[in-house]
Amino acid sequence: MFFKPKIFLSSVALLLSLATLFLSSWIILPAPNMFFLTLAVGAPEVSPWLFLLNLLFLLLSLFYIRRRKLQRLVCIFSLIGLLICGWVLINIPPTQMQMAKAMKQGLGANYLEQIPPQVRAKMQIYPFNLVNFFWGIPLGKTRHQKDILFASPGGMPLKMEVYQPPEVGKYPAVVVIYGGAWQYGNTHANTEFNQYIANHGYTVFAIDYRHAPKYQFPSQLDDVRTALNFIRKHAAEYEANSERMVLLGRSAGAHLAMLAAYQADAPPIRAVVNYYGPVDLTEGYKTPPNPDPINSRAVLKAFLGGSLEELPNRYQIASPINYLTHPLPPTLLIYGSRDHLVQARFGRQMYERLHDSNTAVFLEIPWAEHAFDAVFNGVSNQLALYYTERFLAWALFRQ
Structure with missing residues (x-):
């Protein structure tokens, strides 16, 4: 043979x-x-x-x-x-055009002109760049501090990481809250994003919080609020401007970012960035996605301590969509149309409720799943990053 x-x-x-x-x-x-x-x-x-x-x-x-x-x-x-x-x-070009239109509708046709030229000059030139896709998005140099203890509730140490621009100065603050179904994750998540944003003129605080099911709501919200108070108190040590602060979260972290920013007694927050975060836990429990790879109801039970039938008030209190009764910080919502953990329809509903009396932008990526930005130089994250950095600059630098 x-x-x-x-x-x-x-x-x-x-x-x-x-x-x-x-x-x-x-x-x-x-x-x-x-x-x-x-x-x-x-x-x-x-x-x-x-x-x-x-x-x-x-x-x-x-x-x-x-x-x-x-x-x-x-x-x-x-x-x-x-x-x-x-x-x-x-579909990249039409999606980019739709996103550009949504940004102008939400922030104003001349929103880019409100951003100082020196800030605009450092932004990505193109919404999607094949060179960056194949070779990676340049991150630039930053200063990085780890293991900064900001609280110890019940003896549980909570730490944060700080990313700073390479030059000493005073910078707007971006507080980043990781996702993970409120049950897992750590401050090391999304380091490329944190480094990129810090290099572009922000002090980035990646904060921790206690995890379900051992710690249930509102422990996580309390931890975020504690972290914000710590950041405001120690802002000068980390070259951060406590009066120019944005909360940015992903998934469960986006949920906590919205809740923290939307409280009536929240500290001054310039804006919120929500990457595919849950906004209505009541409806999320009633109508889980199909298929449901994460078992959404089990996740919500672990986070809130029981089912919707057992704890209807807690589901309401934990839902950001129920806090739209007073003026709120501008909010950027970014969702994937194919998200099978947090469906894009919830982000769209949040936008419809927000933009009646508040500044809001809703961006939807047709092909994207949950956690699309896990691939930092991927197709979806390039689009999301392009508009996120413009939204941050508009919120924190506009003249």
């Missing part, structure tokens, strides 16, 4: 094209569990790489594979993968 290299390589190409199609398919498939959710989150964000791989196998099938059956299979797999990945890529 003789080894036939061409047959072997053709078979390998078939397997690799099938694997690439499998990965590409999670751009459109809903994830049934947490394992596949990772693929559903990552696939659209690396779609340019997947597009190139599908194109490579298509060309191999056309010019190298001679066995007709194998050639046909590789060609079919690759064409389907190309169509799926191409859907993301061709």
Whole structure:
């Protein structure tokens, strides 16, 4: 029996094209569990790489594979993968235009003119940059301090990390609150984002909070409020301007950011940035996503201490959408249309309620899943970062 290299390589190409199609398919498939959710989150964000791989196998099938059956299979797999990945890529320009329109509607047609030229000069030039996708978004130099103890409720040490611009000065403050279903996570999350923002002229505070189910609501909110008081008290030590502060959170962290900023006795907060955060826990419990890879009701029970039927008042108190009774800080809401943890419809409802009497911007990314910004140089995060830095500059530097 003789080894036939061409047959072997053709078979390998078939397997690799099938694997690439499998990965590409999670751009459109809903994830049934947490394992596949990772693929559903990552696939659209690396779609340019997947597009190139599908194109490579298509060309191999056309010019190298001679066995007709194998050639046909590789060609079919690759064409389907190309169509799926191409859907993301061709939707980048219209999504960017829709986002630009939403920013102008929410902040004013001339909002960019309110940002000082020296601040605008440091921002990303393009909403999506292929060079940055393949080579990474430049982060720049920063100063970084770890393990800063800000509280010890019940003997539980809570710490924060601080990212500062390279030059000594006094900078607006961005307080970052990580996500993790209120049950896990730490201040090391999203370090690339924190470093990038700090390099662009902000003091970034990445804060910790106690986790469910051991600690239930309102412990997490209390910890965020304690952290804000600590930051205000020690602002000068970290070269932060306590009167120019934004809260930015992701998922559960976005929920806490909104709750903290929307309290009637909240400290001065210039704005809130909400990346795919829960806003209505009552409705979230009543109508969980389908599929529901994280088991949303179990997460809410662990966070709040019981079901909606058992604790209806606590679900209401813990829902940011119920705090829209007084003037609130400007709010930027960013959601993925394909989010199967916190559905985009909740962000849209929050925006509809907010923008009647408050400044609000709602940005939706058609192909994005929950935690899309986990891939920092990915397709969705480039768009989100482009408008987030403009929103921050408008909120904290506008003249």
